[in-house]
Amino acid sequence: VVVQLTGIAPVAETERSVTRRICKAIKAQIGAGRFGLGARLPSTRSLAAEWGVSRTTVTAAYEQLIAEGYLETRRGARARVAQSLVRDISTKQRPAPERIAHRLSRYGQRLDAFSLPPTPSGSVNVDFRYGDMSAADFPTLVWKKAVSAALLRRPKRLRYGDPNGSPELRAALQGYLWRARGLRCDAEQIVVVNGSQQGLDLCARLLLDPGDRVFIENPSYNLAQQTFIAAGAELIPLDVDREGMRTDGLRDARLAYVTPSHQFPLGSVLSAGRRQDLLAWAQRSGAYVIEDDYDSEYRFDIGPIPALQTLDRAERVIYLGTVSKTLSPTLRLGYLVVPAALRFAFGKAKRLADRHTPGLEQEALADLLASGAYERHVRRARRRNGSRRAALLSALSDILGDQVTVVGADAGLHVLVWLNQVPRAQEDELIARARAAGLGLHAISPLYAHPVSDGRPDLAGLVMGYASLSEQDIEQGVRGLKLILDHFGPSPCADG
Amino acid sequence: VVVQLTGIAPVAETERSVTRRICKAIKAQIGAGRFGLGARLPSTRSLAAEWGVSRTTVTAAYEQLIAEGYLETRRGARARVAQSLVRDISTKQRPAPERIAHRLSRYGQRLDAFSLPPTPSGSVNVDFRYGDMSAADFPTLVWKKAVSAALLRRPKRLRYGDPNGSPELRAALQGYLWRARGLRCDAEQIVVVNGSQQGLDLCARLLLDPGDRVFIENPSYNLAQQTFIAAGAELIPLDVDREGMRTDGLRDARLAYVTPSHQFPLGSVLSAGRRQDLLAWAQRSGAYVIEDDYDSEYRFDIGPIPALQTLDRAERVIYLGTVSKTLSPTLRLGYLVVPAALRFAFGKAKRLADRHTPGLEQEALADLLASGAYERHVRRARRRNGSRRAALLSALSDILGDQVTVVGADAGLHVLVWLNQVPRAQEDELIARARAAGLGLHAISPLYAHPVSDGRPDLAGLVMGYASLSEQDIEQGVRGLKLILDHFGPSPCADG
Numbered sequence: 001v002v003v004q005l006t007g008i009a010p011v012a013e014t015e016r017s018v019t020r021r022i023c024k025a026i027k028a029q030i031g032a033g034r035f036g037l038g039a040r041l042p043s044t045r046s047l048a049a050e051w052g053v054s055r056t057t058v059t060a061a062y063e064q065l066i067a068e069g070y071l072e073t074r075r076g077a078r079a080r081v082a083q084s085l086v087r088d089i090s091t092k093q094r095p096a097p098e099r100i101a102h103r104l105s106r107y108g109q110r111l112d113a114f115s116l117p118p119t120p121s122g123s124v125n126v127d128f129r130y131g132d133m134s135a136a137d138f139p140t141l142v143w144k145k146a147v148s149a150a151l152l153r154r155p156k157r158l159r160y161g162d163p164n165g166s167p168e169l170r171a172a173l174q175g176y177l178w179r180a181r182g183l184r185c186d187a188e189q190i191v192v193v194n195g196s197q198q199g200l201d202l203c204a205r206l207l208l209d210p211g212d213r214v215f216i217e218n219p220s221y222n223l224a225q226q227t228f229i230a231a232g233a234e235l236i237p238l239d240v241d242r243e244g245m246r247t248d249g250l251r252d253a254r255l256a257y258v259t260p261s262h263q264f265p266l267g268s269v270l271s272a273g274r275r276q277d278l279l280a281w282a283q284r285s286g287a288y289v290i291e292d293d294y295d296s297e298y299r300f301d302i303g304p305i306p307a308l309q310t311l312d313r314a315e316r317v318i319y320l321g322t323v324s325k326t327l328s329p330t331l332r333l334g335y336l337v338v339p340a341a342l343r344f345a346f347g348k349a350k351r352l353a354d355r356h357t358p359g360l361e362q363e364a365l366a367d368l369l370a371s372g373a374y375e376r377h378v379r380r381a382r383r384r385n386g387s388r389r390a391a392l393l394s395a396l397s398d399i400l401g402d403q404v405t406v407v408g409a410d411a412g413l414h415v416l417v418w419l420n421q422v423p424r425a426q427e428d429e430l431i432a433r434a435r436a437a438g439l440g441l442h443a444i445s446p447l448y449a450h451p452v453s454d455g456r457p458d459l460a461g462l463v464m465g466y467a468s469l470s471e472q473d474i475e476q477g478v479r480g481l482k483l484i485l486d487h488f489g490p491s492p493c494a495d496g
Numbered sequence: 497v498v499v500q501l502t503g504i505a506p507v508a509e510t511e512r513s514v515t516r517r518i519c520k521a522i523k524a525q526i527g528a529g530r531f532g533l534g535a536r537l538p539s540t541r542s543l544a545a546e547w548g549v550s551r552t553t554v555t556a557a558y559e560q561l562i563a564e565g566y567l568e569t570r571r572g573a574r575a576r577v578a579q580s581l582v583r584d585i586s587t588k589q590r591p592a593p594e595r596i597a598h599r600l601s602r603y604g605q606r607l608d609a610f611s612l613p614p615t616p617s618g619s620v621n622v623d624f625r626y627g628d629m630s631a632a633d634f635p636t637l638v639w640k641k642a643v644s645a646a647l648l649r650r651p652k653r654l655r656y657g658d659p660n661g662s663p664e665l666r667a668a669l670q671g672y673l674w675r676a677r678g679l680r681c682d683a684e685q686i687v688v689v690n691g692s693q694q695g696l697d698l699c700a701r702l703l704l705d706p707g708d709r710v711f712i713e714n715p716s717y718n719l720a721q722q723t724f725i726a727a728g729a730e731l732i733p734l735d736v737d738r739e740g741m742r743t744d745g746l747r748d749a750r751l752a753y754v755t756p757s758h759q760f761p762l763g764s765v766l767s768a769g770r771r772q773d774l775l776a777w778a779q780r781s782g783a784y785v786i787e788d789d790y791d792s793e794y795r796f797d798i799g800p801i802p803a804l805q806t807l808d809r810a811e812r813v814i815y816l817g818t819v820s821k822t823l824s825p826t827l828r829l830g831y832l833v834v835p836a837a838l839r840f841a842f843g844k845a846k847r848l849a850d851r852h853t854p855g856l857e858q859e860a861l862a863d864l865l866a867s868g869a870y871e872r873h874v875r876r877a878r879r880r881n882g883s884r885r886a887a888l889l890s891a892l893s894d895i896l897g898d899q900v901t902v903v904g905a906d907a908g909l910h911v912l913v914w915l916n917q918v919p920r921a922q923e924d925e926l927i928a929r930a931r932a933a934g935l936g937l938h939a940i941s942p943l944y945a946h947p948v949s950d951g952r953p954d955l956a957g958l959v960m961g962y963a964s965l966s967e968q969d970i971e972q973g974v975r976g977l978k979l980i981l982d983h984f985g986p987s988p989c990a991d992g
Contacts, residue, residue, distance in 0.1 A: 019799060041718070067906075069739060069767025084769030100811045101782050102837045108702040115660065127653075134648040144647050151640050154631040156621075157964040158824040163612065174910050181910050193837060194690065194850035201849050206604040243565055271565025273580030286597050305562050315596050330855030341598045348582070348607040352723050353697050354690035358854055359826030368527040373514040410563070426798045 018053050022061035027070060030081055041071065041079045042296060106210070110230050126477035127440030130265075130414045130465030131329055137384055137467075138328050139377045143364060146373075150363035163351035164343065165335070166191025166362045172369035173321075173335055181296065181307045181376070183319065186458055191346045192357045194332040196294060196322040200224055201350050202336070203255070203290055203318055204231040213253035217245045219447035219456075221264050224257050224292070237449040244270030247277035256282065256289045261296045261305040265416050265447055265463045266455075267408015269305050279308070282316035292320045297378050299411040300386055315339035323365065325413060325467070326378050333361055385413055391471035392464065395478035414468040415432045416444065419460045422488040427460035439480040514549050516698045518557035523566060526577055537567065537575045606726050623936030626910045626961030627825055628760075633880055633963075634824050635873045636949050639860060642869075646859035652862075659847035660839065661688025661803035661831070662858045662967065666810070668865035669817075669831055675873070677792065677803045679815065681833045687842045688853045690828040692790060692818040696720055698832070698845050699751070699786055700727040700812055705796035709749035715742045715943035715952075720753050720788070733945040740766030743773035752778065752785045757792045757801040761912050761943055761959045763904015765801050774804070776814035791908040793874050796882055819908060821963070822874050829857055879910055887967040888960065891974035899981055909963040912940065915956045918984045923956035926980060935976040 019127075029035050042050070044058040047181070060314040071079045071137050104111075131204055158452050164170070170187040177183040193199045200223070208214065210232025216225060218237030228235055238249045244263050250256070250470070256278065260270035282289050291308045299305070317339035327333070350356065353430040368374040392415065407419040422430055427443045433442040444461035466474055525531050538546070540554040558575045561567040567575045600607075659665070666683040673679040689695045696719070704710065706728025712721060714733030714873045724731055734745045740759050746752070752774065756766035766774070778785050787804045795801070805815040818830035834842050846852065864870040874969070888911065892902055901914040923944055930937045941947075941955035962970055 023620050023799075058605055060799075068801055069765065069771070082769060084765065084767060085772070090813055102811070102835065102836075103782060104702055104838075104841055105705045105708075107705075108841050108845070109681065111702075111841060111848070114844055116840060117656075117846065129522070129655070130655045132628060132655040135654050138650070138654065140647050140650070144644055148640055151636050154634065156631055157628045158631050158634065159625070159628040159825050159964070160613075160825050192856070197848070198850035206600055206607075206678070209601045209603075212601075223848065225673055230848055254930070268502055269565065271578065271580060273578060275565070278582070286599060300793055303513070303519075303556075317600070327852075328855075329656050330654050332854045339596075339598065341596065342600075344612065345600055346612050347612050347839065349604070349611065352726055354828060355825075355851065358690070358828045358857060359824075360622060361854060389724050437823070469949035470653070474510070476533050480931075491630055 001385075009198045009334075014494075016233050018051065019061045020049070022051060022053075022058060023064050026061070028054060030070060030085070032281040033416060035081045036041040037081055037083055037085060038196045039081045041081070043078060056159060070290055070384055082397055102394050106232070107230060110232065113229070114226050122436065123438060124440040125438040126469065126473045126480065128462070128466065128469070129440055129442055129461050130466040131324070132468035133325070133328055134468045137381055139368075139373070140369065142373050142377070145328075146364035146367040147360055149150065149367065150360050151366060161356040161359055161362070162347075163356050164347040164478065165190060165357060166359070166366065167365040169362045169369075172366045172470065175319070176374070177319075177337065178307055180311050180378075181293070181304065182308050183337065185312070185319075185380070186340065188343055189337050189340050191336040191338055191343065191350060192362060193334045193350065194354070194357050195324055195329070196292060197223060197227075197321050198332075198353070199320045199322075199334050199336045200227045200257075200290070200292075201373055202346060202353065203288070203320075204233070206342070207255055207288055208233045208348050209254075209255045212255070215245075215250060215253055215256040216454050217258060217263060218449050219265060219444060220257065220259070221292070221294075221451065222447055228255075230258070235449055237453075237457050240266050240268060241455050242268050243269045243274055243482060245274065245278075247274045247281065250277070250281040252285050253287050255287055257292065258289060258308070259292045259294065259310045261293055262299070262408070263410075264292070264294065264410040265414065265444060267410065267412065267416055269410075270308070275308055276312055279312055279314070279316060282307055285315040287316070291317055293321055294320075295412040297326050298382055298413055300382075300389060301410055311338060315341060318342075323370060324399075326374075326381055327365075331361060333357065333365055384425055385467055388466045388469060388471060388474060389415070391474045392466050392478070397474045399475075399482050403482075411427050414463055414465040417464055419463045419485065421464065421485065424458050426458055430460055430488060433487065434480065437480060437484065439477060439484070440483070503721070506938065514547065514553055515557045515560065518543070518547060518549075518554060519560050519564075520869070522557070522561060526566060531577045533577055533581060535577045537577070538586070539574060546753060557772045575836075583917075597601065603726060604802060609725070610722050619934060620931065620936040620977065621934040622965065622969045624958070624960040624962065624965070624973060625729055625938055626959050627820070628961060628964035628968075629821070629824055630880075630964045631824075635864075635869070636688045638869050638873070640865065642666065642860035642863040643856055645863065646856050652771070657852040657855055657858070658843075659852050660684075660843040660992070661686060661853060662855070662862065665858045665862040665865075666822055668862045672865050672870070673815075673817070676874075677789070677800065679803050679833065682836065683816075684839055685833050685836050687832040687834060687839065687846060689830045689832060689846065690850070690853050691820055691825070692788060692816050692830040693719060693723075693847070695818075695830050696723045696753075696786070696788075696817045698722055698842060698849065699816075700729070700745070700780070700843055702838070702845055703751055703784055704729045708751070711741075711746060711749055711752040713759060714945050715753060715761060715940060716753065717788070717790075718943055721945055724751075725905055725921055727869075731945055733949075735951050736764060737951050738766045739770055741770065741772045741774075742779065743923065746777040748781050749783050751783055753788065754785060754804070755788045755790065757789055757802045758795070758904070758907040760788070760790065760908075761904065761910065763906065763908065763941060765906075766804070771804055771807055775810070775812060777801050779810040783812070785813045786816060789851075790816075791817060792823045793822050793880055794881055794909055795907040796878075796885060797906055800981060805833060810958050813839060814838075822870075822877055823861075827857060829853065829861055834920055838931055846987045881963055884962045884965060884967060884970060885890050885911070887970045888962050888974070895974050895978050896981065899978075910959055910961040913958045914953055914958055915958065915981065915984070917981065918956040920954050920956055922984060926956055926984060929983065930976065930980050933980065935973060935975060937977070 036181040044055045048055045048058045072082045073079045170190040174187045204227050212233050214228045214233045215236050217240050238245050309317045322334035407416045410417045431441050442463050538549045544551045544554045568578045569575045666686040670683045695880050700723050704727040708729050710724045710729045714738050735742050805813045815833035903912045905911045927937050938959050
């Protein structure tokens, strides 16, 4: 049977080459059943005449279809529809979307409980969102120079890098961690990761099985909680007071996640006694402690608190650092310091996760660390954020007075503000009203893994980040908060 | 008890401030047991005199130690050693390293079977390692300009980006995939990942539970195999012939991983009939198909093979692309096209994996795609690699003749070379001899998940990548291979 290629449907303009159009037409004919299995195709001569193209073009189309398995040919014979083409899929009914079953792994199912953050809307004038940084603070020229230098000194060949991180960056980080944090380690213990989130995720994958227990501070960083929940772990929240996480509740578990230098979000420092308790517990029970040192560069009135890792004698602490608070959250650069015995496991997990952290970023950061530019930048960023902090603290005090109680202001890039006249039950309403007025406020409640905590007053609380705001914005934001708060006065009688 | 701070051990030069040195000294004294719990510290006046510093300095040290929880103080009273400091950890015996137990998750234990790649040694003159790219082919100036532009047009604030990828890059990729691969999708279906490895890893996490079955091609990409094994899956290898993976062995499973446009490493194209079989199987069994389209930009004699995804009517195919073969493997940029119903699950998993892919890289790639510079670059890279391929094919033919059989040369950046006179058992020895002679060769055997395959000849085979080599290097490398092969002749009688 020779089938005529007449009545071909109009071809979309986006089809770029005639060859491609011929291929598409033949596939459509096969799909519509005009060519049966084994049917001979037109000769290249007749098809060329029909399309008004050269035979070479038609031959190219046939070769393409042979390569794709639609046609087959025997020496000297005309091309035929491949016998292996059992059924027509191009005309098959597409199942109705609701009938399509999508089944996820248990890991995927556990993610269902989480929501993605809403796309930031442009209507917010002042946003105290924690984690945002001012683009003006980023050392643009220094970074641009470092990236350009890295691009120009490229080796002859580009190949996958060391999964644990580039040797240059790890050596530079080793020196930095010793200078800035008193932390002694071998460069081999350092694993370069895509921001602290990847560090947490690698820890969860390597250390936790479903059902394992993990101690966390209550309240604590919500993505850390999600990471452990996604791993199938059982979270056990421990209350936080002025000495940091209460360690008297520690019992058998696989992991504890702590922010000992500056508890997130409450701001307390884990006391020396509790550090001892925590490390002794970890050693006794064979558990690990993740020390998230997320903002230790910013400590304003006292010196830096030594890392918990420096007290660890039993290879129990995994130290987690980031440049998200010093350079930019969008760079996605962080590092782990892991017990030497675990470095290969982390390297293998990192390799399967994404081979390695992007090369140019690693080189640029290594450059900044080696030249001292990073520490100069950190000192400048600390001064700038010190001014923002001062502006926020004095605005809170001057404008809001005893309407608020401010805690955790010694360090970091946020303060915690309890609203003395707003009960916790009205937190959501307050946030919504503020947003309607163009003011971005962020509640503490979502950070509590367990709603009941001894230390928590029955008040609405705000995590107020200030690193992305100017002093003017900060004052304007606090004035906006004042307006909102005046709707939440102690009693309606106070009105008028 | 007032304890004298005499006999303080010499302080290392690296201690930077006097405050820090005083803190360290006091901690050491507490650690050594010279201060009991509750012991009063020297007055600031006497300690200042002893150190020859101002009282302010000593006060700062005491405040630091109070903040860290080593000391406590009551209004007006002298500082004391904190009562909560129950035990001295600084003098605690460090357990002998061999006595420290490190227990990994089952995921971590499964990684034990894998080895990390050896650090590349500098002694190799010509290396045919697949995956390496020539740095000279990288569009350095274009990339530098795009990164600089992205740095300079930064918004006012730096904040975490969309976990699924920047809207600009996803829109640009959508257009590119339609132009280059005939692939129609919504931008919302695209997930930007850190190279195809992260795409594979996210698929494994979201779709596989331990014990699930996964079909793979035999042979196939070894890191894909490792990713599924690490997820606890049972791998079922299917033989590959000239029509790609044999689909007659498909039965109930959760996933199939295929390279339909250019089977890695054998080079065949999955035929149209088998594409139908594969998609029908996936629809029938509710399984997913990962289409790894790792090198479709490089197809030399025929046009590009349409993506399997274009035939999918039942939301079964997850398409995986990368710029590792067009720009650089060290950038770590890739993308998934996932069924619309799965986009939130992938977004949540990506967010927990590392928040999002680095921002500057995403912006730069979006720029290159939008301006047409990416496709111009790909055309240039295709020409350059076409010349390398021609050099390799003619060197193999001219120098080695019937000592080798070359397959899979239509496309991609590698060819597969069977060594007709070297039995498979001698593959390792050949590789080792070549390496000793400064020639990097890479065997096919590690890519076989199952050593028995109908299609595999009982010969040593080499995966020869050429994208990082000059034509001269390629010829020199093949001459080197000739020298090695002459030691593996058909019989010793053939010698001299």
